Amino acid sequence: xxxxxxxxxxxxxxxxxxxxxxxxxxxxxxxxxxxxxxxxxxxxxxxxxxxxxxxxxxxxxxxxxxxxxxxxxxxxxxxxxxxxxxxxxxxxxxxxxxxxxxxxxxxxxxxxxxxxxxxxxxxxxxxxxxxxxxxxxxxxxxxxxxxxxxxxxxxxxxxxxxxxxxxxxxxxxxxxxxxxxxxxxxxxxxxxxxxxxxxxxxxxxxxxxxxxxxxxxxxxxxxxxxxxxxxxxxxxxxxxxxxxxxxxxxxxxxxxxxxxxxxxxxxxxxxxxxxxxxxxxxxxxxxxxxxxxxxxxxxxxxxxxxxxxxxxxxxxxxxxxxxxxxxxxxxxxxxxxxxxxxxxxxxxxxxxxxxxxxxxxxxxxxxxxxxxxxxxxxxxxxxxxxxxxxxxxxxxxxxxxxxxxxxxxxxxxxxxxxxxxxxxxxxxxxxxxxxxxxxxxxxxxxxxxxxxxxxxxxxxxxxxxxxxxxxxxxxxxxxxxxxxx
Amino acid sequence: xxxxxxxxxxxxxxxxxxxxxxxxxxxxxxxxxxxxxxxxxxxxxxxxxxxxxxxxxxxxxxxxxxxxxxxxxxxxxxxxxxxxxxxxxxxxxxxxxxxxxxxxxxxxxxxxxxxxxxxxxxxxxxxxxxxxxxxxxxxxxxxxxxxxxxxxxxxxxxxxxxxxxxxxxxxxxxxxxxxxxxxxxxxxxxxxxxxxxxxxxxxxxxxxxxxxxxxxxxxxxxxxxxxxxxxxxxxxxxxxxxxxxxxxxxxxxxxxxxxxxxxxxxxxxxxxxxxxxxxxxxxxxxxxxxxxxxxxxxxxxxxxxxxxxxxxxxxxxxxxxxx
Numbered sequence: 001x002x003x004x005x006x007x008x009x010x011x012x013x014x015x016x017x018x019x020x021x022x023x024x025x026x027x028x029x030x031x032x033x034x035x036x037x038x039x040x041x042x043x044x045x046x047x048x049x050x051x052x053x054x055x056x057x058x059x060x061x062x063x064x065x066x067x068x069x070x071x072x073x074x075x076x077x078x079x080x081x082x083x084x085x086x087x088x089x090x091x092x093x094x095x096x097x098x099x100x101x102x103x104x105x106x107x108x109x110x111x112x113x114x115x116x117x118x119x120x121x122x123x124x125x126x127x128x129x130x131x132x133x134x135x136x137x138x139x140x141x142x143x144x145x146x147x148x149x150x151x152x153x154x155x156x157x158x159x160x161x162x163x164x165x166x167x168x169x170x171x172x173x174x175x176x177x178x179x180x181x182x183x184x185x186x187x188x189x190x191x192x193x194x195x196x197x198x199x200x201x202x203x204x205x206x207x208x209x210x211x212x213x214x215x216x217x218x219x220x221x222x223x224x225x226x227x228x229x230x231x232x233x234x235x236x237x238x239x240x241x242x243x244x245x246x247x248x249x250x251x252x253x254x255x256x257x258x259x260x261x262x263x264x265x266x267x268x269x270x271x272x273x274x275x276x277x278x279x280x281x282x283x284x285x286x287x288x289x290x291x292x293x294x295x296x297x298x299x300x301x302x303x304x305x306x307x308x309x310x311x312x313x314x315x316x317x318x319x320x321x322x323x324x325x326x327x328x329x330x331x332x333x334x335x336x337x338x339x340x341x342x343x344x345x346x347x348x349x350x351x352x353x354x355x356x357x358x359x360x361x362x363x364x365x366x367x368x369x370x371x372x373x374x375x376x377x378x379x380x381x382x383x384x385x386x387x388x389x390x391x392x393x394x395x396x397x398x399x400x401x402x403x404x405x406x407x408x409x410x411x412x413x414x415x416x417x418x419x420x421x422x423x424x425x426x427x428x429x430x431x432x433x434x435x436x437x438x439x440x441x442x443x444x445x446x447x448x449x450x451x452x453x454x455x456x457x458x459x460x461x462x463x464x465x466x467x468x469x470x471x472x473x474x475x476x477x478x479x480x481x482x483x484x485x
Numbered sequence: 486x487x488x489x490x491x492x493x494x495x496x497x498x499x500x501x502x503x504x505x506x507x508x509x510x511x512x513x514x515x516x517x518x519x520x521x522x523x524x525x526x527x528x529x530x531x532x533x534x535x536x537x538x539x540x541x542x543x544x545x546x547x548x549x550x551x552x553x554x555x556x557x558x559x560x561x562x563x564x565x566x567x568x569x570x571x572x573x574x575x576x577x578x579x580x581x582x583x584x585x586x587x588x589x590x591x592x593x594x595x596x597x598x599x600x601x602x603x604x605x606x607x608x609x610x611x612x613x614x615x616x617x618x619x620x621x622x623x624x625x626x627x628x629x630x631x632x633x634x635x636x637x638x639x640x641x642x643x644x645x646x647x648x649x650x651x652x653x654x655x656x657x658x659x660x661x662x663x664x665x666x667x668x669x670x671x672x673x674x675x676x677x678x679x680x681x682x683x684x685x686x687x688x689x690x691x692x693x694x695x696x697x698x699x700x701x702x703x704x705x706x707x708x709x710x711x712x713x714x715x716x717x718x719x720x721x722x723x724x725x726x727x728x729x730x731x732x733x734x735x736x737x738x739x740x741x742x743x744x745x746x747x748x749x750x751x752x753x754x755x756x757x758x759x760x761x762x763x764x765x766x767x768x769x770x771x772x773x774x775x776x777x778x779x780x781x782x783x784x785x786x787x788x789x790x791x792x793x794x795x796x797x798x799x800x801x802x803x804x805x806x807x808x
Contacts, residue, residue, distance in 0.1 A: 085685045085712035094714035097631065100581070103588045107515040114518030163516045172524070174516050470631050471588050474576040476514035481632075 041122035044130040044137075050119045051140050054147050055209070057112035058269045062105050062154070063361065065281040068299055068346075069101065070158065071426030076447055077305050077419065078346070081335040082284065082298035092455075093444070093463045097470035097485050105158065106469050110165070112151040117168045119144035135196065142196035145189035146210035146218070150267075150363075152189075153222055156182045157430055160465040160482060175478035176468070183226055190219045199242060207261055208270035213242050217266045217364045220372055225430060229379040236373035239266070245366045251397050252320040255348040257359050266364035271357060278356035282349035287325040288332030290345075291352040300335045301344040303450040305423060308416065316397040317420050323347035337449035346424045367393055368427065371418050375434075378414060383407045390417050411435075437464055460484070493543040500538070505531040509594070509785060511575055526575075530568030532600055536561045552654045559647040564640075569596035577601060578779070578786030580675050589720050591673050592641070592786045599640040601787040603673050605720030606635055616697035616708030618717040638722045641778075641788020644669025648734075659739040666731035674724045674772050675779065675791035681706060684713035728788055730768035730775040736761050754807035762799040 040046055057063075072078040073091045080091035086102075089095040095102055123140055131137045148166070155162045156179050163174035164182050193215035220235035239245065246263050253259040261268055271279045283291055284298045301322050309318035324342040325332050334343055349359040374389035383406070390413055391401040404413035418431050432440040444459040462484025473479045487494045507528040515522075538560040546553040575594040578601070579587035593604040606629065607621035624633040648665040680690040696706040707717040717723075739758035747753075768775045773795035780786035 083686055089712040089714060092712070092714075094712060096714065096716055098588050098716060098719060100588050110515040111518060113516075117518075165516045168518060172513060172517060174514075469588065471576075471579065471590060472514050472516075473631065474574075474590050475512055476516065477573070479514070481630075 041118075041126055043126065044128035047119070047123045047126055047128075047137070047140050050115075050122065051143055054112070054115040054119055054144050057108075057115045057147070057151075059277070059279075060108040060111065062108045062112075063269055063363075064279055065284060065298070066101060066105055066108075067154065067363075067426040068281075068424060070105070071429045072424055073299050075428035075432055076302055076443060077423050077428045078299040078301055079335065079337060080298065081296065081300035083296040084298075087298060093457050093459045095463075095466065097467040097473070097481065099467070099469075102466050103469040103471055106155070106472060109151045109155050113148055113155075113165055114168055116144045116148035116151070117166060120148070121167050121169065138196040139198065142193040142215070143210045146193040146197070146215050149186045149189040149193070149215075149218060149222070152182055152186050153218065153225075156186070157225060157433075158466050159468060161480075163476075163479070173476045173478050176480055183222065186222050187219065190215045190222065194219065194238075199244060208268060210267060213239055213245060214267040214364060216242070217369050220369055220376075221364075221430075224372055224376065224434060227434070229376040233373065233376040233380065236369050236376055239366070239369045240373065247366055247370070247392070247396055249396070251316050254362070254365070255320050255350065257349075257351050260360050264366045265362050266366060266369070267362075268365075269361040269363060271360050273353075273356070273358045278353065278358060279349075279361070280355040280357070281361075282357040282359055283352040283355045285346040285349065286352045287323060287343070287345040289325050290323065290350075291354075293352070293354075294333065296333055297335060297345055299346050299424065300338070301346060301424070302447075303338075304447060305419070306344050309420060312399065312416075312420060314397060314399060314420050316399075317423075321346070321348055321423050337451070337455070339451065348424045362425065367396075367421050368418075371414055371421065375411070375414050375418075378407060378410045381407070383410050386410055386414065390414060393417060393421055433464065437461060440464065492547070493541070495542075496540045498538040499536075501533070501535045503531050503533045507532050509575075512577070512579070528566075528594075529570070530566055530596060533563075533565050533567060535563045535565075550656050552652075554652050556650045557647065558650075559645060561645045562642070563644065564599040564642050566594060566596055566598060566600060569594075571596050574604070575785070576604075577783065578673075578789050580678070580779075580789070580791055591675065591720055591789050594785055595637075598637050599642050601642070601783070601785045602640050603638040603671060603720075603725060603788075604635055605638055605722070607638070608721040608723035611697050611702075611704055611707050613697075613703055614700055615715075616700075616702070617715040618707045618721070618723060620719075620721060635720075638673075638725050639671030641670055641672065641728070643667035643728070657741045659737070659741065661735070661737040661739075662733065663735040664732065665734050666729070668729040670728040670788060672726050672728035672770055672772065672775060672777055673720075673789045674726055674770075675789055676772060676793070677724050678718045682713060682718040683707075683709035684711060684718060686711075726771060727769045728775050728777075730766050730770065732766040732768075733764040734762065736764055751808050752806050756805040756807070758801075758803055758805070760799075760801040760803075762801075763796045764798065766796070 041050060069087055069090060073080050073087060080087040086100040089099055090101060120141060123137065161176040161179050162182060164177035164185055165174055166185060193210065194212055197210060197212040197215055199212045216235045216238045220232050220239065223232035223235065244263065245266065248254055248259070248262050248264045254262065254264065271277055283293060287297055288294055306322065322344045324344055326342045334340065349357060351357045351359050370389050370393055374386040377383070377386040387402060387410060394401065394417065402413045404410045415431060415435055419428060432443065441459045441461065444457045447455045447457060449455050462482070465482050467485035468479055468481050473481065486496070508525055509528060510523040511526040513522045513524055540556065540558050542556040544552070544554045576590035577594065578591035580589055580591060581587045591603060592601045594600060595602060595604070609619040609621055611617070612619050620629045620634060622629055622634060623636060626633065645668050648663065651662040653660040679687065681692050683689060683693055683696065692706055693709065695704050697704050697708045737758055737760040739756055742755045744752055744755055766775070772790045772793070774793055776796065777788060777790035777793040779789040779791040779793060
């Protein structure tokens with residue numbers, strides 16, 4: 001009896017050990033009842049759904065308005081405004097590794113990367129008769145690669161070295177990859193997208209989807225940011241050779257909310273009135289007098305920007321970009337460092353809609369590429385060819401031709417023209433970095449407030465890059481930190 | 486063990502329990518896609534609980550009119566994680582403030598520490614010269630950094646838990662008293678990051694009135710600085726408090742009436758009572774309520790107060806009919 005009992009115990013222990021021994025570190029059992037990326041992708045329709053999911057990552061905070069904070073408030077175009085201490089930290093170069101925006105942007109952009117990776121991981125294995133005799137499968141992959149490249153361009157310019165994750169089945173705890181290698185992957189993705197995508201938005205039945213023009217324009221920007229102006233020029237030329245694109249005759253039309261997806265638009269995030277497609281961004285920018293909303297407003301144009309418009313007599317672009325709230329607008333708070341009305345507010349998105357704006361976000365447009373080509377020509381010693389491109393952009397807004405002639409003056413003229421043309425659209429910070437780290441530091445540290453007092457930004461070389469969020473470093477032991485944080 | 490003709494019963498237990506192959510959720514970095522994506526992990530080490538439990542029941546007074554019985558339950562527990570790679574740290578108890586997203590973790594699972602241990606910087610008080618919180622430079626490299634200067638700050642797990650139950654009767658009156666309490670645990674008051682951080686234009690508690698204002702000020706509340714660039718509100722012992730409390734959890738006073746006159750309608754007795762819950766709490770904890778757990782029933786993030794509701798004091802008056 002005793003013996004029988006102990007052999008039963010032995011059996012139980014043996015069985016238990018066998019079960020335990022079968023357990024590895026990670027529990028890898030997938031619930032069979034729920035959809036996962038590994039059991040979802042089977043048909044052409046699934047591939048389209050996955051791609052739609054990848055595009056939905058453009059509805060996150062980064063693309064709603066954080067890119068404007070990072071591009072304009074971090075630079076000399078805007079003050080932080082609003083009431084979020086994290087935005088002020090970005091504006092004042094005091095941000096640290098606990099900064100909420102630095103954390104959410106990292107998390108949001110990698111969320112976008114993972115959604116694009118889900119497509120590039122799974123779509124190649126799908127075969128569907130719906131793709132017989134057409135190139136849709138290649139287009140889907142190209143669109144996903146464009147989105148991945150867009151997210152990585154934003155990551156690498158913000159944080160420097162970042163983990164390069166191009167499959168969702170890779171290292172769970174990836175280390176950072178050198179920025180140069182990240183750029184190489186971005187270029188690879190965009191060149192692959194260029195060869196597989198339809199030429200321009202007009203030719204893609206799905207409005208707002210990446211096209212060959214989008215990939216080429218982003219390539220031009222990616223090469224410019226690395227100082228590779230020869231390559232930048234090639235891709236600028238390809239965009240400009242694309243018959244679909246031309247500058248809109250009337251600058252204000254770009255930002256009146258009634259002209260979406262125009263012939264000037266190269267990549268545009270689609271917002272509408274339908275649930276899930278609206279944007280809360282514009283309500284956070286537009287003043288009380290236009291919204292009836294007393295909440296403190298963000299990304300307030302700097303006095304320096306306003307004075308630059310005025311010294312150029314650039315009324316067309318000033319009026320299309322900035323709204324002045326006057327003293328009669330009671331209840332409208334005065335955002336610091338302004339101390340009195342009239343106060344300028346960002347006005348490129350005009351419909352607040354009670355946090356449900358239908359206004360699109362243009363991420364890439366032709367005027368950007370025209371001026372980028374001028375920059376590339378000037379940087380490669382072809383200054384005389386650059387000047388007509390500056391004038392092309394100035395003519396549209398009824399400004400006289402530039403008086404700049406030599407390379408240095410033309411470089412300054414292009415930088416200023418880009419500022420006036422693209423203000424509030426999130427480009428300025430990268431424009432400054434291309435003009436040089438020391439140039440940026442000197443410029444920012446000499447900024448004065450509307451009353452003429454120094455703003456004392458105290459920008460240093462280390463602050464040109466953001467810290468890797470500490471919360472992410474806690475979760476990924478292989479993530480190193482940037483110098484100075 | 487029962488003595489004094491059954492009037493006193495004592496039971497005592499000692500236990501030493503090792504739990505191997507614990508399964509728990511590990512939060513993954515954002516490079517895996519979803520924010521706060523988690524994967525199930527089989528804890529490579531083990532979690533040990535060791536302690537004593539006592540239960541003492543006694544009839545203190547037994548007479549014709551007056552009876553008093555009482556029970557004391559006490560348990561002492563020590564919890565430790567062992568057998569884990571000393572380099573690995575699993576983070577829990579994420580809190581988010583400011584711009585959004587989880588930007589700080591309060592708790593860790595780490596070898597040699599209790600489950601869900603508080604982990605952060607050791608605060609040394611406010612520097613009278615600058616108004617910033619000073620933190621201990623644990624590796625003496627002259628820099629305070631996340632990689633080398635964070636350490637164990639205490640545990641949200643109590644080392645002892647007790648309750649004291651009393652039943653008193655005098656003639657037809659009854660009084661039931663339930664006291665309970667815990668000791669040896671810490672609370673991380675994350676709410677104070679919001680209410681005493683002074684990094685944004687939000688409501689603050691009156692503690693901030695004694696904040697540092699000018700060089701030479703000696704105080705325990707740092708300088709008010711929008712956006713907290715010096716990270717005075719980082720996870721540190723500044724927000725750790727003693728979590729011990731002793732509470733009158735419930736008290737009921739009742740009167741029992743034999744109602745012979747109502748037998749014809751089927752009522753044999755009536756009991757009138759008044760009950761009070763959470764009548765008083767003795768604690769050194771400065772938050773609303775020392776019974777906190779922002780993370781619900783999580784065993785890896787314990788004792789975090791982040792907007793925890795205060796306990797309500799409840800009074801109930803009632804009549805029981807004995808049918």
